Amino acid sequence: MPVIKTKVVTERPKNRAGTLLSAETAPLLRGDGDISHECGGCGTVLIADVAEGDIISFYVLCPQCRAISLIDNPGAKLL
Ligand SMILES: [Zn+2]
Numbered sequence: 786m787p788v789i790k791t792k793v794v795t796e797r798p799k800n801r802a803g804t805l806l807s808a809e810t811a812p813l814l815r816g817d818g819d820i821s822h823e824c825g826g827c828g829t830v831l832i833a834d835v836a837e838g839d840i841i842s843f844y845v846l847c848p849q850c851r852a853i854s855l856i857d858n859p860g861a862k863l864l
Contacts, residue, residue: 786819786834791845791854793825803857807846814840826852 806813811829812821818836823829827850832840843856 786821788821788823788830789856790828791822791825791831791856793852794844794855796853803842803844803855805844805846805853807848809848811848813845813848822854822856824850824852825854826850832856 811831812833813831814835815833816835816839818834818839820835820837821830822832822835822840822845824831824847826847829847829849831845831847831854832843840856845854845856846852847854
């Protein structure tokens, strides 16, 4: 089960498309694939068990460290 570390952004760029997900608890989304995305700041699993390419251009607010991560690259380096 690959885990992809997300890229933390300092703020949500206004000129980029993308949905901002936030929730009080992680993971924010759970699917039926085999790829998980973890916070680039604290390592909390933000998106669990999705298929490759499912999550593109999503900003995710980490409920643990409050960092905003950008998930936009299905070809990101696998850890
Ligand atoms: Zn975090």
